[in-house]
Amino acid sequence: MDHTEFRVKAKEMVDYIADYLENIRDRRVYPGVQPGYLHKLLPTEAPEKPEKWDDIFKDVDQHIMPGLVHWQSPHMHAYFPALTSYPSIMGDMLSSALNVLCFTWASSPAGTELETIAMNWLGKLLGLPECFLNEKNDSPGGGVIQTTASEATLVSLLAARTRALMELSKLNPELQAAELLGHLICYCSDQAHSSVEKAGLIGLVRMRYIESDEGQSMRGAKLEEAIAADKEKGLVPFWVCATLGTTGSVAFDNLREIGQVCQKHGAWLHVDAAYAGSAFVCPEYRHWLDGVELADSFAFNPSKWLMVNFDCTAMWVKDSTALHRTFNVNPIYLRHENSGKAIDYMHWQIPLSRRFRALKLWFVLRNYGVVGIQKHIREGVRLAQKFAALVLADPRFEIPQPSNLGMVAFRLKGDNAFTERLLKRLNARGYIHAVPACFKGIYVIRFTITSQRTTNQDILDDWNEIKIVASEILTDVFGSENGNIAVVKKPRISLKETRELNATFGTSLLLANSPMSPKIVNGTHAAICDYEQVLTSCAQTFAQLKMEPKDSPEMRRRIRGIKMCGKKFSLDSCMDMVQGMMIEQPLPQFEEEREDASNGSSPGERSSLSSSPVISTGTIKQETSVDANQLQLPAPSRQYRSKSVDVALTGLCLDDAKITIDMKNSEIIITPTGSNKIVEETEHKPVQLSDIQDKLNIGDKITQAFENFQDGLQMLSDYRKNDDGSEKTQDCNTKLTIRGPGSYIKKLIQQFSEGPFDSEDSKPESERAVSTQSIKNKADAICKKCLHYKGKTSK
Secondary structure, three states, X not given: OOHHXXXXXXXXXXXXXXXXXXXXHHOOOOOOOOOOOOOOOOOOOOOOOOOOHHHHHHHHHHHHHHHOOOXXXXXXXXXXXXXXXXXXXXXXXXXXXXXXXXOOOOOOHHHHHHHHHHHHHHHHHHOOOHHHOOOOOOOOOEEEEEOOHHHHHHHHHHHHHHHHHHHHHHHOOOOOHHHHHOOEEEEEEOOOOHHHHHHHHHHOOEEEEEOOOOOOOOOHHHHHHHHHHHHHOOOEEEEEEEEEOOOOOOOEOOHHHHHHHHHHHOOEEEEEOOOHHHHHHOHHHHHHHOOHHHOOEEEEOHHHHOOOOOOOEEEEEOOOHHHHHHHOOOOHHXXXXXXXXXXXXXXXXXXXXXXXXXXXHHHHHHHHHHHHHHHHHHHHHHHHHHHHHHHHOOOOEEOOOOOEOOEEEEEEOOOHHHHHHHHHHHHHHOOOEOEEEEEOOEEEXXXXXXXXXXXXXXXXXXXXXXXXXXXXXXXXXXOOOOOOOOOOOOOOOOHHHHHHHOOOOOEEEEEOOOOOOEEEEEOOOOOOOOOHHHHHHHHHHHHOOOOOOOOOHHHHHHHHHHHHHOOOOOHHHHHHHHXXXXXXXXXXXXXXHHHHHHOOOOHHHHHHHHHOOOOOOOOOOOOOXXXXXXXXXXXXXXXXXXXXXXXXXXXXXXXXXXXXXXXXXXXXXXXXXXXEOOOOOOOOOOOOHHHHHHHHOOOOOHHHHHHHHHHHHHHHHHHOEOOOOOEOOOEOOOOEEEEOOHHHHHHHHHHHEOOOOOOOOOOOHHHOEEEOOOEOOOOOOOOOOOOOEOXXXXX
16 A cells, blocks of 8 residues: 555545444444354455455454444443543554654654643643642652553552562561562452452562451451551551442442552552543542542543544553653663653663553543533433432332442342343343443442443433333233232322312423323422512513414314413413414414305304494595694504304494594594483392403403403493393493403404404505494404404494
8 A cells, every 4th residue: 555545545534434433323232143253254465466445344344343342322321431432542543653652752852752741731630739740840749641550550459569578678677578579468348350360470579458347348447447457467567458439339438538548558549540540530429539648649531431443541650750660771872861860661661672652642632621521420420310210119129239320230139040130131132332340249240431422312212122122022021011010000090080189289291292192290389489580580581472373284283272262371372373363473264264255254244244234345545634642553454254253142232332442542432322220220239330341451462462352342341231232222321341451452453353454545544544333233243263353434
């Protein structure tokens, strides 16, 4: 491959990587292959002649990808995270291209110094004490990037062993180091990672495991007891490993208690926070770091949760000279003129050569920033809490230990075999992948949030998969998907029974975005805040609402139902009714309305019109001079009534009356003429004119305006009649006044008038006016259909 082909194929590789990560959710997370599958697909020997790149990469898709566990998948819940990110990938790409070796300052000055700077940044981000940083030339402490947490644990153990042997040699000069080595002993929790045990094997020292408490935490008292017993046997405690975030349950050892014991007995304290260390970028989780200043070394993996791809383990030490004494080799070909003035990281690790790992760490810290990293950590914790809530809501499952950070350890209730069978079947299906853990004889499934691409829906999908498999297993064993767990079903209580049992129970009809999906909910929990500022703000918000036309068959049916039932409805329903009735723009006709219009009118209108001797012209006579108190109306286009506001009013008749519309004072004044005074019936409760007027005045009840208007007119009709239905003949000198906002008065005329205002009128708005003088010959003032005015309009 030459430069030209590399430019093309490398760009294709970037596209392939981006597509893979973008669509990784669609891949089966756990492969369905058997050991030896790849040996059957690939040749047994390397090719003699060069092969084309396209042929090579074709085998990646066909043979390699089907056998991979997709660690970046949101359905990957095994182990701990092994995350990557685009800035980290690009850092590794550049590091691989540069391929510098950073074992001494002279071999790569920028690589060495960038690692020191990045480790100082990261140490401050975690809240580590200054004694672990290297910001001055004479700072004894500092940070270094190791390959893995296992290597960091081994490095710290070997450094502690060297320090202990040197001190014992001074006290026992007659003994060889090999003899002294047999007296050393180190300690860790019984929940510590297996790498701690491996470090003891490599270091050729004894290892004692301290029993953890009920929360899987190692405590100072237990450690003190074990050290005292070993000292009586002539053993020398030299190294203790405290775990922050155990593998099985993400438990935290009590760092302060352990640190105090280590200081008392002169033992090296190493803190292994491989997974949980990333969480300390968030201040709310740093309480687990209490006592870290007592530690001699601290390590965690940015390659786990911090989105820096493997390998990258951050390790800090208080005294780097302990590492130098352990790993210092200084052949002439590795010496340089700045030895001692600058850090040579070859003395901080087991191997000699080292990659330029600081580049990808530096890229991630800069590209995400503190805020971005904290957001990522908190989201992982939130998703784990969501999963834990789902588990606890199912009576078949349990969480034996408290869940911390982004991992939940759960199990099926009952024998361990059920949980073990569940895990095996889940992994075999391949939709999600998890691994087990066991503490104090309890077998659990570890469910870890391992991908920054995990969403709420992914959690729900994975939990559904777990429930399906669990139901299958329990059905096979017990014949029921609930197994031997007695699930008490809550009895269904009707809404009627609920209201009878609880007088304060309130309901609200919630109409969802999807049609035909009403829901009844308990509204008794609703609270009213009477703070003046809150109410003022609410009023201002409602005042700014724009009354836009919202017309549809669904809304018309909804408004019709609201007006027919006569019951109270939620605020959104009332607003729909107001918007449907008080729109500025004309409403379109229903098909049936168009048919009625073509036939003249609806049956109700035709009957009403036939019974009325008065024919409305539907025109407006023009005035050369306009009274300031007269109603000023625009000339809208033809306006059709919506069937959603149909109202059936019967028996409403008026004698001759003078109707005056006063827009200045926002009033409609109805003055009956030529009739006698009303005689009140003693056997019936008298109807007061003030009652009618209260009904017709809108006041502040905008949502009840039109309903009150209709009721008031009906009351007026009853007020004008005797018990036998005949008209009262007594004189009545009272007049009826309808008051309300100007827009309300305008709407009553514009919305409920029978014919349209003449849209052909080309005269300016200021010259158009309407004043109603009388309604003659017992005309129906309000028709059965739409509250149409039936009187003639004139000057």
